[in-house]
Amino acid sequence: MRAVIIYNSLTGTTEKAAFRIASELKALRVDAEPVAIDDVDESTVADVDLVIVGTWTDGIVVMGQKPAGRKKLRNLPSLAGRKAVVYCTYAVDPGRTLDKLVALVEEKGAEVIGGFALVRHDLAADVSEFVDRLTPALVD
Numbered sequence: 001m002r003a004v005i006i007y008n009s010l011t012g013t014t015e016k017a018a019f020r021i022a023s024e025l026k027a028l029r030v031d032a033e034p035v036a037i038d039d040v041d042e043s044t045v046a047d048v049d050l051v052i053v054g055t056w057t058d059g060i061v062v063m064g065q066k067p068a069g070r071k072k073l074r075n076l077p078s079l080a081g082r083k084a085v086v087y088c089t090y091a092v093d094p095g096r097t098l099d100k101l102v103a104l105v106e107e108k109g110a111e112v113i114g115g116f117a118l119v120r121h122d123l124a125a126d127v128s129e130f131v132d133r134l135t136p137a138l139v140d
């Protein structure tokens with residue numbers, strides 16, 4: 001199985017999450033590659049079984065939260081026919097960021113099968129739980 005992890009990161013947390021997710025998926029024999037959103041083109045999502053899309057929570061701490069980088073997310077290549085999973089990282093409260101991210105990725109044509117909000121101060125634990133929940137979907 002091949003997975004690509006597309007991440008949008010400002011200060012490195014969402015990028016770190018992408019690399020941790022990739023390393024945990026590789027341990028499950030999934031060929032997983034993290035790619036920064038600015039480096040994504042059509043070839044990034046060609047021939048992949050799963051697209052994971054991650055970004056950070058942008059808001060006023062506990063109000064107005066939304067996925068950061070919505071313009072870049074909307075400019076992703078078509079994900080029609082692809083299965084996708086989303087994640088957001090946050091500091092205090094992600095609000096409805098995950099739901100909004102699901103909607104954005106669905107707008108690209110993907111079938112979103114799950115999502116997870118990862119708290120930045122406990123990233124390793126949250127990534128492990130995220131990958132554990134993902135595991136049933138990784139069976140070919």
Ligand SMILES: Cc1cc2nc3c(=O)[nH]c(=O)nc-3n(C[C@H](O)[C@H](O)[C@H](O)COP(=O)(O)O)c2cc1C
Pocket residue numbers: 008009010011012013014015055056057058059060061062063064065089090091092093094120
């Ligand atoms: C401008 C800005 C707004 C943010 N707004 C929120 C917020 O509303 N709620 C929250 O929990 N975290 C918020 N954060 C924290 C980030 O979502 C969090 O630190 C995230 O993990 C950063 O990811 P990155 O290091 O990949 O950029 C905000 C950060 C920034 C820079």
